[in-house]
Amino acid sequence: MLVAPDGRAIGSAPKELVHGTDTPLHLAFSSYVFDTEGRVLLTRRANRKITWPGVWTNSCCGHPMPGERLVGAVVRRLSHELGLTALDIDLMLPRFAYRAVMDNGTVENELCPVYRVVVAGEATPNPDEVGEVAWRPWKEFADEVMSGELTMSPWCSEQVPQLVALGPDPLKWEPADPAALPEAALR
Template sequence: MEQVVLLNESLAPCGVMPKSKVHTTNTPLHLAFSCYLLNDKNELLMTRRSLNKKAWPGVWSNSFCGHPLPDESLSSAVHRRGQWELGIDAQDIQLIDNSFRYEATDTNGIKENEYCPVFIAKTSTTPVLNPDEAMDYQWVHYRLVLELVAHAPRLISPWMSMQLKNSHLQLYIR
């Protein structure tokens, strides 16, 4: 059973909980990450979350997200989840925002409450979607992503919208 690292308000680990029990209407603060994948054309991979996802099913989001296992480094978790969700080999993994923390509640009342460092990575691999995680993908130019967030924010995950406004992604994607 996959475990999620719980955090206190100082962002220090304070326990673990089964992933299946973390995301509820009263989600505890926990450690996660977001990753944005770029291809050789400097296009960003957006994925559409599976309809089986507990929170924000069917919305478009960043390339992939996940939770590091206890005693797993964030970069190892990024690599592991890229393979699991998309069948890709993430290369040149870089931490670009180590301060992102957010809370958001979806229409079903499921709450996210995460300290979520943001990574960027490269891949030349064609995604092979794990249907439990993603139902579609699209390689897009960064300016189109910004237009989507501006004009159709409900189609985009809240964490992606916040990360695009608050992170240093624009320095890496042009």
Template sequence: MTETPELVVLLADDGTPVGTAEKATVHTHETPLHQAFSCHVFDEHGRVLVTRRALGKKTWPGVWTNSFCGHPAPGEDLAEAIARRAERELGLTLTEVRVALPDFRYRAIDASGVVENEICPVFTARATSDPRPAADEVAEWAWVDPAALKGAVEATPFAYSPWIGWQLAAWQGSYAPVS
């Protein structure tokens, strides 16, 4: 039985879908603009989950980042994609999923020259348990105080993904779940 390749949605500069590509082949030195999402997961104590990307990841291996990111499948609702990815990557069921930065977009180049080029709405959510991450996705995880995270990212940006710094800088008001 042949496994169906995971597809990402390619986008025009205005965000209009223009096609699809296999996820395994889209992230290169000339990555086309595509749809993604990012999620910051909070616990019942108001702490945010940060994850350290697995060392085998193609882009930014071993850096700390937000809770998780992913790509919706063609025709998949973002809420469904977030739930799917939270379960697959972190073993979490989420509640209170809400959009925090609906227009977030970025382009970044990692040390190997691989480009991320995404329209990537940012969400918040709540978890009611600790994660059970997939080893191919997450090397380490921690629940941290949101203010401490902002300070750590500002003090040592090289230890974090570029998008978490940009997301935290774009956050309006306090860094916490959207109510």
């Protein structure tokens, strides 16, 4: 779903047409999966991915299908990419947006609300999507990202400081009001 900077839907386009050197702003999501101990699940993107192949990132990202709610897209992608079923899904950063350019000129340009997901069980990565997974204590992971010791995808590197500002315990973060989502995500 293509969106205006104010979050209004302005059209749609196939995924393969919106990840190039002139990527229009489009709707996506990011999710951070936690276990009941508060560890975060990190993933290394599969080497076949168009954007940031082989790069470590947050748990799961994706795009809603036309007419699909973002929470539905989170559920669908968690199952497809990681074989996981969510116990809880909460909106954390309703208006996160970023633009990043790869060395080859490919651009990501997304209005990308961020979700916290709590799961029980282990991930079963889909090798077409995920090359590797690792569970990490949140504080250790966040400290390493914030200090620059750990290099993550550009969107994850921008999201972590905003999530850290929500408090030290990710399982106690106060969810955002879904009404704060961009208009395109409320359809």
